[in-house]
Amino acid sequence: GTPASKSDKTVTLKIDGFDVTVPAGTSVMRASALAGIDIPKLCASDNLEAFGSCRLCVVEIEGRRGTPASCTTPVADGMVVKTQSPKVQKLRKGVMELYISDHPLDCLTCAANGDCELQDQAGIVGLRDVRYHPKQTHFNVRQNGEANPQFIPKDDSNPYFTYDPAKCIVCSRCVRACEEVQGTFALTIEGRGFDSRVSAGAAGDDFLSSDCVSCGACVQACPTATLQEKSVIEMGTPTKSVVTTCAYCGVGCSFKAE
Numbered sequence: 001g002t003p004a005s006k007s008d009k010t011v012t013l014k015i016d017g018f019d020v021t022v023p024a025g026t027s028v029m030r031a032s033a034l035a036g037i038d039i040p041k042l043c044a045s046d047n048l049e050a051f052g053s054c055r056l057c058v059v060e061i062e063g064r065r066g067t068p069a070s071c072t073t074p075v076a077d078g079m080v081v082k083t084q085s086p087k088v089q090k091l092r093k094g095v096m097e098l099y100i101s102d103h104p105l106d107c108l109t110c111a112a113n114g115d116c117e118l119q120d121q122a123g124i125v126g127l128r129d130v131r132y133h134p135k136q137t138h139f140n141v142r143q144n145g146e147a148n149p150q151f152i153p154k155d156d157s158n159p160y161f162t163y164d165p166a167k168c169i170v171c172s173r174c175v176r177a178c179e180e181v182q183g184t185f186a187l188t189i190e191g192r193g194f195d196s197r198v199s200a201g202a203a204g205d206d207f208l209s210s211d212c213v214s215c216g217a218c219v220q221a222c223p224t225a226t227l228q229e230k231s232v233i234e235m236g237t238p239t240k241s242v243v244t245t246c247a248y249c250g251v252g253c254s255f256k257a258e
């Protein structure tokens, strides 16, 4: 969920009735995961600083108003957290419904089908129907053949991956991975509100002409098919993986050095 705390001090709190002791500075999300309770999430990840933008991880905390994001809320001694109350379940479902209402419903032909966090999390929060049916999704081609003034084409310029703004949920994981994992600042969020989108470098740049070094950290971080390896698009997702023990090839001959 969120990076581990390095603090030596510990804090004890109650999560869904269970006493949990974790290092001070741990997020409520991580403390829950350590207690075996996975809170739905989209913008959080184990290796990126918490960002708190997707609002899927909301919880209730006794004595606090509102429903804070568990990924950005640190634990405190004596805190009492509810992660599965009807209120937060309803909120998460509503948030997910809004995400899906602006997402192309092409899962069956999407390269990320079966390997998509948006798809997984929609199932986890129990979303079955979407009440909002726009004529088109934002940034995408219109289904009825009309021109879409907001249409932004896919960026195919990088030799290794594609960027499809129509599938982006603006979780900023790619932007943060570029900065925090790679130490490059090739990506930014451009525009505001509904018009915000990931952009490579200055306006008008594509990925190839930006500062991107093709490290793949952004593709790895993306929870949808917005950033997608070209090999996966062409060949599909892997159906098996091979564990290799030697560093020289990926054949998986299980050669063991003595």
Ligand code: FES
Binding pocket: 040, 041, 042, 043, 044, 051, 052, 053, 054, 055, 056, 057, 058, 069, 070, 071, 072
């Ligand atoms: Fe906490 Fe996105 S996972 S706000």
